Amino acid sequence: MNALPLSDTHPTDLPLVLAGPLLRRLEARRLVLWLVGRRALDARLQLAWDDPQRGVVEFDLPLDDARCQRLSVGRHAWLHLIDLHLDEPLPADTFIYYDLLIEDDGRRLAIADWAPHLLYPGQTQPSFVRRGRLDHLLHGSCRKPHHPGKDGLLQADALIDATRAQPTERPALLMLSGDQIYADDVAGPMLVAIHRLIERLGLYGEHLDGATISTSEALYAHPAGYYRREDLLPAYTANEELRERFFGGVEKPVFTSANAHNHLVTFAEVMAMYLLVWSPEPWRLIAPRLPELPEHLVARYRGEEALISAFAADLPQAARAMAQLPCLMIFDDHDITDDWNLSARWEQVAYGHPFSRRIVGNALLGYLLCQGWGNCPDAFANELPAIRELLAAPDYQQRLSAEAQDAIIDRLLTFNHWHYSLPGQPLLLVLDTRTRRWRSESTLSRPSGLMDWEALCELQHALLDEPAVVIVSPAPVFGVKLIEIIQRLFTWAGQPLLVDAENWMAHRGAAHVMLNIFRHSRTPANYVILSGDVHYSFAYEVHIRHRDSGPRIWQITSSGIKNEFPARLLDWFDRLNRWLYAPHSPLNWFTKRRRMQITPRIPSRSQRGERLWNGAGLGQVRLDEHGRPSEIHQLNADGSEPTRFEVTEREELHG
Structure with missing residues (x-):
């Protein structure tokens, strides 16, 4: 050449x-x-x-x-x-x-x-x-051109085309x-x-x-x-x-x-x-x-x-x-x-x-x-x-x-200002979880926290006295506990790079501060957290235990736009996670989120009670006047019927 x-x-x-x-x-x-x-x-x-x-x-x-x-x-x-x-x-x-x-x-x-x-x-x-x-928001991540399958962005195009006579049906933004x-x-x-x-x-x-x-x-x-x-x-x-x-x-x-x-x-x-x-x-x-x-x-x-x-x-x-x-x-x-x-x-x-x-x-x-x-x-x-x-x-x-x-x-x-916000109702805060990291002082090879102390303090300040907020965190704040445990095991073995051991709970200090922000009395009553990264989609509703008046948190993850997780592997992870971290499992008391009550929303096309949806596409979220999700959908890239994350019988999880 x-x-x-x-x-x-x-x-x-x-x-x-x-x-x-x-x-x-x-x-x-x-x-x-x-x-x-x-x-x-x-x-x-x-x-x-x-x-x-x-x-x-x-x-x-x-x-x-x-x-x-x-x-x-x-x-x-x-x-x-x-x-x-x-x-x-x-x-x-x-x-x-x-x-x-x-x-x-x-x-x-x-x-x-x-x-x-x-x-x-x-x-x-x-x-x-x-x-x-x-x-009304569309959101997604992970658009890999050579992944087999259709491009999830085409679902945004189809939605705009279908609502060309209805301005109030247009999404406010694509995140x-x-x-x-x-x-x-x-x-x-x-x-x-x-x-x-x-x-x-x-x-x-x-x-x-x-x-x-x-x-x-x-x-x-x-x-x-x-x-x-x-x-x-x-x-x-x-x-x-x-x-x-x-x-x-x-x-x-x-x-x-x-x-x-x-x-x-x-x-x-x-x-x-x-x-x-x-x-x-x-x-x-x-x-x-x-x-x-x-x-x-x-x-x-x-x-x-x-x-x-x-x-x-x-x-x-x-x-x-x-x-x-x-x-x-x-x-x-x-x-x-x-x-x-x-x-x-x-x-x-x-x-x-x-x-x-x-x-x-x-x-x-x-x-x-x-x-x-x-x-x-x-x-x-x-x-x-x-x-x-x-x-x-x-x-x-x-x-x-x-x-x-x-x-x-x-x-x-x-440079330390890659993060940004968009004023409105609710406020949109987009986090930089890559460049302002909380580095381990004891072991250089251990995963860094996704945000350092100063960045988390700035986040808390931005949240004060807001009634509701949409936070964009590329990595889910509340992820799949079993996968996080596997990442922790590889970290203990000195191989965090092998499993991309990057999650909010991987660093004790960052996890502790973030969870405390949710519990602060002057931070919002309603949080919606939009995430991607993981190549599968899910929705959790989170409450602080023993606080009826505490904040309500929705972790909504859509990934990928043009990428997917290995199907058989994810199926096993999903099943094992439900079994190991069932509501009454003693393992729950060893998690950093044990003070949180986490309830999964079930995908409408779930066949065996799966919590995780594995399919390329684009997330769609509608919020009510209080900033709470009224609809959570995954617009599937293959053009099939959208997957709805539905409220079912309350099932408590910790991890």
């Missing part, structure tokens, strides 16, 4: 918009959009809605530098970060139509011209609804709670597509330190570039541990994706991945071909190729949903790398090596630009100038400055 040449694509061969728009943060006086164009676009945003007193209200807003930041990530790829502060509030529970008019060769082109796949039949413009209350991409688990055909897109768009290269190759171009051309990237580490003793801990050299067949032989490395690879998982347009620009591979890998490649082709075919509907429904996001490990910050020892190994530090940093930079910024633009105001400077000054070979890139990565690795 030859090195990728610098792109000689003529800009007019490319679509005006490569990805987006994605509708991101939406408030009464604020509208945030994200898109990628082939150049810095001269555009205007139009808004229109029907007002009962004034008739049609229209706004035509030029996207000047105050409203739109434009960052070049390649010769023919420009990020557009659109942040509109509005003088007049957007109406609630009303269809608001929008259009992005782009100047091109003296013409003004609308979304219907440059992205007709974003429109439903009969639409001339996309629409959105700002809901007056946060009373993506982790693993929006799998940077550490990339199919061979997806990696080939990434490299073809890098070439076609001229995405910027970079210098690499600490590997056997020194530039991104050398990486793309290397014989180990597909399925054997761990071989690119220098062959000396210090890297043996890095191979195991970072690249997944240890087989992990139960609780996590297996080995990460195609781990994304460069910033260009990360950016190309985002374009390819969010938009159908890049797929029309490339023709991935089978690279030179050993014979034993060709069959694997061909099998993955069919899965990736099916994923790409569904992207128009997924993109349409994300253009017409506010989308908020938070990272989990696979957005960056498996076991990210699992323990202090993991951090020591990964951040102590220049190559792995760059890999983590590039994924984090991609997350900031493609996910984090749209959640809360204000949080990144101090970070963007340095990023803009880095991207504005590639050298004559179109590579980024290694010194400037490393300086930005150093800043991002210590």
